[in-house]
Amino acid sequence: MNVKEQIEALRKELREHNYNYYVLDNATISDYDFDIKLKELQVLEEKHPEFYDTSSPTLRVGGEVTKNFATIVHENRMYSLDNSYSKEDLEDWEKRIQRVLGGVEVQFTCELKYDGASISLTYEDGKLKQAVTRGDGFQGDEATTNVKTIKSVPLQLKGDYPPKFEIRGEIVLPFEGFKKMNEERIAAGEDPYMNPRNTASGSLKLQDSAVVAQRPLDCLLYGIVGENTGVTSQFQMLEKARDWGFKVPTIAKLCKTTTEVMEFVEYWDIHRHDLPYETDGVVIKVNSLRYQEELGYTSKSPRWAMAYKFKAEQVSTVLNEITYQVGRTGAITPVANLEPVLLAGTTVKRASLHNADQIEKLDIRERDTVFVEKGGEIIPKIIKVDLEKRPQDSVPTKYITHCPECHEELFRTEGDAKHYCVNYYGCPPQITGRIQHYISRKAMDIEGLGGETVELLFKEGLITNYADLYTLTKEDVLPLERMAEKSAENLIAGVATSVKIPFERVMFALGIRFVGETVAKKLAKAYKNIDALMAATVEELILVDEIGQRIAESVVEFFQNEKNVEIVNRLKEYGVQFEISADKLLNQTEKLKGQTFVVSGVFETVSRNDLKKMIEDNGGKVGSSISSKTSFLVAGDKMGPSKLAKAEKLGISIISEQDFIEKVS
Template sequence: MPKNIEEKILKLREELRIHNYNYYVLDNPTISDYEFDLMLKELEKLELENPQYFDPNSPTQRVGGEITKKFKTVTHKNRMYSLANSYSKEDLIDWEKRTVKLLGTNDVEYTCELKYDGASINLYYKEGKLLSAVTRGDGVEGDDVTANVRTIKSVPLVLQHDFVDEFEIRGEIILPLDGFNKMNEERIDIGEEPYKNPRNTASGSLKLLDSREVAKRPLDCLLYHVVANSYPKSTHFDILNEARKIGFKVPEAIEVCKTIDAVFNFIEKWDEKRYSLPYDTDGIVVKVNSLAQQDELGYTAKAPRWAIAYKFETEQESTILKEITYQVGRTGAITPVANLEPVELAGTIVKRASLHNADQIEKLDIRVGDTVYVEKGGEIIPKIVGVDFNKRPQNSETTNYITHCPDCNTQLVRNEGDAKHYCPNEYGCPTQITSRIQHFISRKAMNIDGLGAETIELLFKEGLIHNYADLYDLKEEQIIPLERMAEKSAKNIILGIQKSKEIPFEKVLFALGIRFVGETVAKKLAKYFKSIDALLSASFEELITVDEIGDKIAESVLNFSSNLINIQLIDRLKSYGVQLEVSEESLEGKTEVLTGQVFVVSGVFTEFNRNDLKKSIEDNGGKVASSISKKTNYVIAGDNMGPSKLAKAESLGIPIISELDYMAMLENN
């Protein structure tokens, strides 16, 4: 009998998966909703009576039920890059010319897809089952939202057929317009504020703590990119077709274009048709179709060279400029802000827009009381692009840029060649102080739980902190009496501060807020100098020998290290146990035997996957470049190495070695 029950459960699960795929992915139901519900209830009853057959990927688990207290931060196995944007056909033509030049051939075809306006997601499958779903985050790390994504009907929990044993597939979680409008009707009916736009609502849905609430929302998932160590097909288009066959919702609006003119035809077609789509789209993504050519083109520091986004013309509206105010940034940079009569733009209400700097205000002759044209740059950040001079009030006055800091009243400075004005009162300007502390505690830096911008402002206002080192002196009894605080909040803050002592050196270095030292630069400096003492005692000449460190960054580090206040803060952080040198654990297995050697990796490998091979090179002191140049020392070639890379390496006389040769090189050293 138990054998029959298990078979019945497995049979019901498989049938429900097929019906779910037909309904939510193919939009072609083969049974009625009533019949589907009867089958689902039968399966629920059998699983309840036979818990030994529980499966987290069963169709019954899509209703949610898991409560998440905090989303776990996960490092992406393969980085999620952003796309370079283009806003004109000229930009696309330039991109195509660069692509053809890098590949050394005119034999390039492209795929064109719609750019979906949702929340980016990375789904990880192994042996045909969904194991995790992680948000894009900063591209390197994201939040694990697996419990919530399991509730989305168009995301397959178990694949219908074999594909690749282990792979990631990326896409957008979206909220179709019909579902979004229905949600807003229901909210208005019960007297609640309607949601602003589908994109933000979809993104916010992924962060709901109760997956049962997520299950109530009509979310959808559109997939557009597969990442694996090996592929069953040789083109991006064919891979997506295979993904569609095994259960993924890959939109049909994708075409292979043999020429850039065909790309323009696709763009023109969808620029007109996009308004009839059931979801929002803000552009077209153009990709090189050949996977071998994608591999050959590689990546810049931020984006793939083999893909580009073409943004549709941005929506523009006019409104009244009521007031110009000024914000002080972490580095003392002053940003003028236009305060506007509220206007709806691309699905959101816009009340403020950046005016960038004094030159921009003067160039556009922007004045308070003007009717101004506002658009969203890349459909994200509102900006003023012009003035309707016909509507200018007769009594309008020219805008005079402020001369003193709006926060501490210190006279502003403007360095030669710099577009922005600065407040030089670095250690006395309250906004600069609190902004530096807020940067220090941020997720990409010390990632201190329980602390946010408002709490930092409150602690500073109450005189409990004056710099980021003061955080480590805080006591629970100091925090509890504060507004909106309680014993539990205080405990969480102190616990988060203590836990930050485990944050690795490269992130601490970024957290210090040295001007021009972003995440990538911090990693390079930490890897090279290995301790804060070595970094801060380095000369200008030594700093600029570090890969990608130029004069500007070197001068900034020297300015930081020559300031007594900074040295005192560093000494205090050391005394609290903050990681200010590379740990022994992170150095384990790493050598410097490849120092000064530049490698290019191309093709498919058997002993390594590509990421592990690149990591091995970097762990042993070498540098991985994406393209061959005179500076390249070795090309490590696998199967299907790009022909133009091969030709270029041979023409420059660069040694081409196998992965086994590389392994022998390490052993011999």
């Protein structure tokens, strides 16, 4: 046996042992013998670097240092899930599904919802190519080096896997491993980690992969994404992924009714405490991938999936004080400052009180004993007051009348739940809040600049708005607290690089009230440049798809303010992108303006995602379901029968992939 054959044989054997131990939980070799063979492979690979392989088991020990985690745009967006908390919620969801699918028999796959750090793994030719964290769903951090150290993540697949696909899952830290890590930390005189989920998530951002390799992380997979994967249902997908070498939880059930779904939920709500991992609910998915495709997505989540959250944990504690926060739009949020209490593995010191109406409704007062719940929300909330423990000298809460920061009188418009400070340019939290929004990841994504640094820059009088960021020099920022030379250089470089951010994200970054990411894209596409948008009237803006009266008035009001116009003009001078790039405009037409297309099925010439992009690039709108407003149904192979039937019933024009391509050619 020559050296190459020797290396390949060792790799194959070690992969199999890894799979048996970490995926099947069935060791076929002692730890000692495994380590001896791994060392033998390491020595051979070091002597013969010409046989380097990105999927070698030796890469699992880590050692590579990652200074900066590259931001990667997801090829397929990672959506969040809608939550449900009752059987009625599920039944309502099922009715919505039936309305779209036309009353066909639908089966559901139920899986446990593991509480970890979401990850997307890309495989090409059976090898792990890339691992990216969820991030904001549109883009995340590349964590390939760290993920390669997780023993249950296959570096080389087996079986009849597709040539290229993504698979989604959760990086988790089992209770046993978490307990052992904390015992070691306490023995070393260090503070214990708070909970497995945050520790797992934090591990992916460690710079030294050798440290990650020492942590007992696990990876549970549940969803394949991509075209031509050879699977037709969610349940089959789970089975196939197991065959290819992935660690896919075996706790999954195919259900025909919501009654069966609830039986699964109720069983695991009780027995989840026997599991080795954190779980916080059950994910229910329409089993048929064809039906999933027909149902499509909302702007935030798939219509074909629902997360049923287990009953939230509640604790009682004392509300010491009510304070008030000012947001970047001037909205006032009351906050309950609590006696610290452990809730769902995290120490909770604060809870949102939402608004004056909520305080009045629950009659929440300082020094009350309150019940706090985390539930499906990240920020804990107070759900009720223990009136039996209320102090005798307790007095009702009087909501503040003036801003806690700048002391201007607060306003509340009719029909609005929030109070507002209208001192737009003089209230410090509003000023820094707008700048923090401007630099945020979904907006200008300025590296080297965080919220604390913004606060410091403002406090030192170096910035009063986001245009001032472009006047900063290294000499300006070096004297700041905890600012080293390299950090100062990164900050200045990050600001300079931000001028390349495209117009639609700049629109979002401006922080116009009610203009979120989707609205910003619509406005940028409709007006092409900032000057045309600034000149638009309320009546003209309302004509833009999905722009209503409230948004239109907010946009006009923003650009009627002279200070806002001055800031925009300064940003233009600094090179910020205020028009759609020439390259992008080159591929855009108005050929399909006013027409709505629904895309369904499998296509030969272009992918479904490319078809949707072509529709939008040519001024059309992509619909998710057939309605009287649909202009055309672009029908591919294996298209859902209910969509076809509904289109025929409504008299919608049904065209082929080739027909569509001819339309835009």
